[in-house]
Amino acid sequence: MKDEKRDLPEMDVTDYTDPACPFCVDAYKKDVVKPIDVRCVIEKLDEHLARNDYAAAERHLKYWEAEARQGNDLRGEFSLAEELMGLYRKLGRKEEAISYAEKAVHYIDLTEISGSVGAATALLNAATVYKAFGAAERGVPLFEEARRIYEEKLPAGDSRLAGLYNNFALALVDLARYEEARDLYARALAIIGATEGGEPEQAITELNLASLAERQFGLEGAEKEIEEHLDRAEKLLKQPGLKHDGNYAFVAEKCAPVFGYYGWFGVEAELKEESARIYGGNA
Numbered sequence: 001m002k003d004e005k006r007d008l009p010e011m012d013v014t015d016y017t018d019p020a021c022p023f024c025v026d027a028y029k030k031d032v033v034k035p036i037d038v039r040c041v042i043e044k045l046d047e048h049l050a051r052n053d054y055a056a057a058e059r060h061l062k063y064w065e066a067e068a069r070q071g072n073d074l075r076g077e078f079s080l081a082e083e084l085m086g087l088y089r090k091l092g093r094k095e096e097a098i099s100y101a102e103k104a105v106h107y108i109d110l111t112e113i114s115g116s117v118g119a120a121t122a123l124l125n126a127a128t129v130y131k132a133f134g135a136a137e138r139g140v141p142l143f144e145e146a147r148r149i150y151e152e153k154l155p156a157g158d159s160r161l162a163g164l165y166n167n168f169a170l171a172l173v174d175l176a177r178y179e180e181a182r183d184l185y186a187r188a189l190a191i192i193g194a195t196e197g198g199e200p201e202q203a204i205t206e207l208n209l210a211s212l213a214e215r216q217f218g219l220e221g222a223e224k225e226i227e228e229h230l231d232r233a234e235k236l237l238k239q240p241g242l243k244h245d246g247n248y249a250f251v252a253e254k255c256a257p258v259f260g261y262y263g264w265f266g267v268e269a270e271l272k273e274e275s276a277r278i279y280g281g282n283a
Helices: 038-050 054-070 074-091 094-110 117-132 136-153 159-174 178-192 199-217 223-237 246-261 265-279
Strands: none
Touching: 038 054, 038 074, 038 246, 054 074, 074 094, 074 117, 094 117, 117 136, 117 159, 136 159, 159 178, 159 199, 178 199, 199 223, 199 246, 223 246, 246 265
16 A cells, blocks of 8 residues: 555654553543544544545554543543544454454443443444454444444434444344344335435445345345345436535445446446546546
């Protein structure tokens, strides 16, 4: 991966702070806390991700993680652990992703936010990391706790519930719990279908259902159902007036290889080309 060094210079945390164990509670028993501006950190992160510049995103997050640690800002470290586990999951860096997933879950107790929507989101993200790296069983209790909190505290049509249902269903498919997964996908589609601009996320769910059908019935036995899901996904992604922004580019990039896997090579090529165009700044 090319390291463009556009924004913040690379630096080793040990250049300006002593090493500290993130799981040591005593490390945070200090009177002075200098909180980082998490909102601004995330805004800058989004700029890097919109350009598909993961090297800059990592430098940015690691820099502010060190700043939060130096300033005894435990909540800032919690937020950065969430972002870093997501980034490393996307980059396929297993050890780092799981390490930050563990840190984020541990920080829930240290920051006394158990039972909150923020805690549920961290649990969901950590569970998704475990699923991504072949440890779906380990993530199930986290998904279940996140679901309990979300369903208790969020409105029934909240898009965050749809995201949880989708990711939980993916883990259940890995564990051959197919009917439970179908139920969660149906719940996700009901929410996303009522959300303006939700077509890209609907398309992802349709493709997930195609994969579920193959896992459950085999490629030949599920051929008709797979075709139906692919057709609906293609129509959703080509919906007139749909905004082709960074989110669309990410979804198109994610969906393209699924179409290719099932032999829909024309759709695969179109989505890859559109994703590259958006990331190239030509949208």
